[in-house]
């Protein structure tokens with residue numbers, strides 16, 4: 106630790122720092138009253154002090170070593186809370202508990218004062234957060250770059266069964282974990298025109314002029330590794346108006362217009378778009394993407410120039426960029442612009458650097474997520490970038506023409522510009538052409554990419570394509586969220602599993618050990634009680650720990666098929682009412698997840714779940730058999746309780762549609778057994794745990810595509826008594842007696858021959874498999890064995906494994922770059 110800091114922190118105890126921050130930094134008096142919030146803040150600042158010291162050491166070390174640094178660009182970071190993670194990684198939980206005794210406060214009370222940093226929609230944003238934890242733990246010099254949204258993911262409430270959205274003002278009381286760095290402010294340009302000119306040496310150059318500028322101000326959040334002294338950085342950008350912009354307006358004599366213009370600039374980072382796996386072509390979103398890309402690239406280039414001047418010959422050896430999905434791929438064009446126009450490199454040199462530093466991760470095959478921007482709109486916002494993209498495209502298409510002479514159809518297919526009445530830029534293609542690596546996020550997903558959507562590109566440059574199956578961090582998703590199990594693991598295996606999750610494999614021989622199984626299941630039962638308490642509090646539904654806890658939490662989307670799950674619930678309801686309860690295992694079914702505010706069908710599915718829950722829970726005949734709840738405002742902090750207390754993990758997407766999934770991995774680690782389709786990482790989960798310990802059902806991706814030709818849900822319904830009964834209950838308005846016809850769109854979607862999600866096709870197989878689940882659960886020793894084997898086999902779903910692969914095969918690999 107450097108001298109100044111060592112002095113600053115000299116001999117201060119946690120108690121002293123807590124008191125000092127509480128009384129001096131925050132200016133509070135400790136006279137009872139509602140002090141929890143300020144005590145939480147004082148504790149956060151106390152921990153931040155300890156992170157800052159290590160933070161500077163990490164940076165210094167990296168400067169001295171001249172390490173290659175990787176910049177992870179993502180429009181989303183779904184961080185959740187920071188306090189518990191900081192305590193775990195700094196190994197300060199016990200000392201902090203002790204320090205809090207004089208305040209007569211539980212740590213848990215203070216933890217509940219922290220709002221989730223909900224700067225993401227779902228899996229993609231949470232992946233970025235898990236990756237940061239793994240990079241710091243593996244001591245890799247990786248910086249996260251994102252946007253400091255004033256309003257994160259909306260808060261969801263359920264009113265009369267419907268989702269209602271409320272703003273997430275997570276910064277209302279400030280954020281004690283962040284440090285503003287105005288000295289590193291960057292200027293971001295929009296609009297204007299590009300001007301060609303000759304520089305003093307007579308060389309042809311281009312500059313972007315008459316722009317309307319916005320400032321990007323960085324806020325840094327420390328990212329500690331697990332007990333290793335490393336602290337990396339998450340740098341989030343906030344948009345602010347430039348002063349002279351206001352000043353011009355002032356001179357024109359319009360105070361209010363000046364303020365309005367300020368608002369317009371600051372709007373860029375006002376709100377996270379709450380869409381998961383879809384893009385709506387909104388201008389503000391495109392401005393966010395460019396704002397993030399430009400600010401982050403300028404930051405990295407400025408740091409380079411400080412050390413190396415204008416010599417970029419070693420830049421690609423010292424820097425890399427990982428683009429989290431298509432959202433930040435505009436960075437490819439922006440890096441070219443900065444190198445060409447601001448740093449005066451030639452095209453070839455700039456292109457080699459861009460290609461060698463950029464790597465692109467694709468997250469979805471859904472067509473509605475494939476970003477396309479109108480050429481016209483793009484050209485107005487970024488006239489210079491459009492020129493550059495045209496040049497990239499022209500050079501690329503001539504390569505295509507060389508490879509497939511005369512194949513003009515292929516050139517049109519592969520062009521970065523989709524021709525038509527409204528020409529569009531294909532941003533995913535820019536990501537492929539401009540990067541040296543393109544990866545999918547699970548084996549099936551990567552295969553489907555190279556065989557389908559990106560087939561032409563794969564044929565032309567197969568070496569670029571690779572798979573990196575997702576993972577989740579075992580710190581948050583096991584050590585932190587399941588302290589009971591963590592303690593048992595420590596006792597049984599030692600504590601090495603926290604950073605080497607493959608060590609869990611040593612549990613496998615204990616799966617049949619009745620003593621161990623008893624302890625393992627007792628911990629699971631405690632966790633189920635915690636989850637039941639949460640459900641009671643938030644949903645006013647009582648979950649009994651002896652019943653099977655069947656859970657589906659994730660974004661609400663048709664492809665994830667919450668609908669199939671609720672059809673099964675209705676089927677169980679009908680069975681109990683008809684007296685056919687033989688072999689039914691009593692179960693509690695939990696749903697949770699947010700729907701995009703503009704996604705009507707997803708919102709209607711939430712309403713259906715809630716209406717079914719009301720009917721089921723009210724009926725005393727069902728009480729011993731079935732209980733159903735929809736947990737409002739699903740988020741990271743809720744998942745920490747949920748995944749530890751779940752028996753059955755529902756991963757039931759239409760095969761070929763879920764790129765990977767990561768919820769599936771959190772559940773598995775904590776001992777839930779999966780019921781799932783052969784989709785995304787489910788396939789690899791099943792391989793790891795063995796087919797006997799995974800409840801498989803449904804069509805394969807290939808079968809789904811083959812069936813589309815002659816898909817006839819009405820025939821399936823007519824041929825299946827159980828499905829017919831379920832549809833009849835829905836048709837007859839049984840769950841919407843006083844809300845006439847509201848579920849008609851759902852019924853129509855299931856009955857449609859062109860239902861892309863083929864819900865009816867998988868119903869029979871799903872229900873039969875659920876019956877196998879019931880039988881298995883009743884054999885408690887058998888269930889315990891399978892549950893333990895799931896934890897034991899979850900090692901490869903640690904994001905540490907994923908990040909090692911990124912590091913070895915993409916970031917630090919010495920490979921030819923063209």
Ligand SMILES: *Cc1c(COP(=O)(O)O)cnc(C)c1O
Pocket residue numbers: 226227228229231658659660739740741744765766767768769771
């Ligand atoms: C893990 C996680 C997700 C991703 O869940 P999937 O089931 O993979 O879609 C989404 N939201 C939150 C809050 C999560 O923790």
